[in-house]
Amino acid sequence: MPNPTAAMLVIGDEILSGRTRDANMYHLAGELTKVGIDLCxxxxxxxxxxxxxxxxxxxxxxxxxxxxxxGIGPTHDDITADCVAAAFGAQIDVRADARAILAAHYARAGTEINDARLRMARIPDGAVLIDNPISAAPGFTLENVHVMAGVPAIFQAMVASVLPKLSGGAPLVSESVRIERGEGDVAGPLAALAAAHSELSLGSYPFSQNGIYGTNIVVRGSDAESVAAVARDLRAQFPGAI
Amino acid sequence: MPNPTAAMLVIGDEILSGRTRDANMYHLAGELTKVGIDLCxxxxxxxxxxxxxxxxxxxxxxxxxxxxxxGIGPTHDDITADCVAAAFGAQIDVRADARAILAAHYARAGTEINDARLRMARIPDGAVLIDNPISAAPGFTLENVHVMAGVPAIFQAMVASVLPKLSGGAPLVSESVRIERGEGDVAGPLAALAAAHSELSLGSYPFSQNGIYGTNIVVRGSDAESVAAVARDLRAQFPGAI
Incomplete structure (x- = not known):
């Protein structure tokens, strides 16, 4: 059975203006690979x-x-929850369960829960809350869409609470082969191996380190035996490869 | 006149699998902002x-x-040039000008120019080459599409040679105001300012540093006077803001 597929949507002017370097894509990509969901x-x-x-x-x-x-914070430009609701044609308003979570959090902190903070309790009808152990304001899952915060520590905590609930496919296995030859020398044999093993993905990544240049080949797939066989084959074709 | 708009397409399994953290989006976003092109x-x-x-x-x-x-290297999974040509319905083959650049580069290095390396001279008809001062293999511009390498140092060099040829709009000016109050306290006044200044973009970025938490507001726009006025207004509303 093929792995489940996934996409990610990063929302924010601060990424597109170059003010902030996104960290969440790299984190999510790694976590999805571990549980066998293909980020496409x-x-x-x-x-x-x-x-x-x-x-x-x-x-x-x-x-x-x-x-x-x-885009799920308290300010005027935090419009993700409303946009997701509109995309589904779902109703959205301040929801009692989310409001109770925020009220308890701000009561502990002795902070007033004003209109701006209440925006963070706007949750579409039918959505399931995602726990936020850091700053309380929850994310939510609506059908197959998982809406999470942009602040990296909170995003990571939300990913950790969502992923165990999703059924992943076979985890991806990978093996790297380091060859001290240019990509141009490796490309021919690599193409032949890729054609013979359509069940695997063979990636080629040039490196240059302390005056040594070469190519790292990463063999990926869900069949560990097949991955190991191709890695062995590469090492046999390029003596000295590790 | 509104600024020219732009999009970016990052191609590569290694980003989606979490093996590699993309660096090029962050770089391009910053460079486009400097020359007044809006990355959308x-x-x-x-x-x-x-x-x-x-x-x-x-x-x-x-x-x-x-x-x-x-996706413009010599290996079997480097298919960007062919895909861009196909998207335009343009012919593509090894082109004499690109081949001459590669031949001179590999002759200097004493390396054989084999079939795999010749793939890097595949350039669509009508495209203008983009100089690669690092490893010779050129990128290209076909109409409004600029095709560049994924290796960050080469990508950056290609961006530097392409951008001066494009006509940008008014450069974006920005000013940051640091307020030691939570986003929820800042959100109300910020929304009023944003409504009164639709020519500007007002971003709100929470921080927590050495036990102090607060909000950085970034005011952006192409009218420097208007940006400065809004920053002054914010500082007046939040005494102690810097």
């Missing part, structure tokens, strides 16, 4: 209602899961 | 012909410029 596409869009809605609808229908990052 | 959307897709062609066609028609990163 990522999009980054600005805090714009039409752009967010179009991307949510394109990606949630094309892939098994969609993970979003950003 | 980024997509990351795998080394898949259909996915690359669909993304190239969607993004080149929606925005003034499309910048691509990755």
């Amino acid at each position: 596409e990522v999009r980054v869009v600005s805090d714009d209602r039409a752009a967010i809605m179009a991307a949510v609808n394109a990606l949630r229908s094309a892939f098994d899961h969609l993970f979003t990052s950003g | 959307e980024v997509r990351v897709v795998s080394d898949d012909r259909a996915a690359i062609m669909a993304a190239v066609n969607a993004l080149r028609s929606a925005f003034d410029h499309l910048f691509t990163s990755g």
Whole structure:
């Protein structure tokens, strides 16, 4: 059975303007690989209602899961929850369960829960809350869309609480072979191996380190025996490879 | 006149599997902001012909410029040049000008120019070469699509040679205001300022540092006077803000 597929949508002007370097894509990519879900596409869009809605609808229908990052805080440009609700045609308002979580959090901190903070309790009808162990304001899952915060520590905590609930495929196994030859020398034999093993993915990554240049080949697939066999074959063809 | 718009397409399984953390999006975003071109959307897709062609066609028609990163090396999974040519319906083959550049480079290095390396001279008809001062193999510009390497040092060099040829809009000016109050306290006044200044973008970024928490507000726009006025207004509303 093929692995489940996924896409990610990163929402935020601060990424597109170059102010902030996104960290969440790299984190999610690694975590999905570990549980055997194939991340197939990522999009980054600005805090714009039409752009967010179009991307949510394109990606949630094309892939098994969609993970979003950003735009669920208390300020005027935090419009992700409302856009996701609109994309599904779902009602959205301050929801009692989310409001109770925020009220308890701010009561402990002795902070007033004003209108801006209450925005973070806007949750679409039918969504399941995602726990936020850091700053309380929850994310949510609506059907196959998982809406999470953009702040990296909170995003990572939310990913950790969502992933165990999803059924992944066979975890991906990978093996690296380091060859001290240029990509141009490796490309021919590599293409032949790739053609003979369509069940695997063979990636080629040039490196240059302390005056030594070469190519790392990464063999990936869900069949560990087949991965090991191709790695052995590469080492046999390029003596000295490790 | 509004600024020119741009999108970026990052191509590569290694980004989606979490093996490699992308560096090129962050770099390009910053460089485009400096020259007054608005980066509106980024997509990351795998080394898949259909996915690359669909993304190239969607993004080149929606925005003034499309910048691509990755997939122009010598190996079997380097299919970007062929996919871009196919997206335009352009012919592609080993082109004499690109071949001459590679031949001179490998002759200097005393390396054989084999079939795999010659793949890097495949350039669509009508494209203008982009100089690669690091490893010779050129990128190219075909109409409004700029095809560049994925290796960060080469990508950056290619961006530096392409951008001066494009006409940008007014450079973006920005000013940051640091307020030692939570986002929930800042959100109300911020929303009022954003509504009164639709020509500007007002971003809100929570921070927590050495036990102090607060919010950085970034005011962005192409009218420097208006940016400065809003920053002054914020500092007046939040005494102690810097």
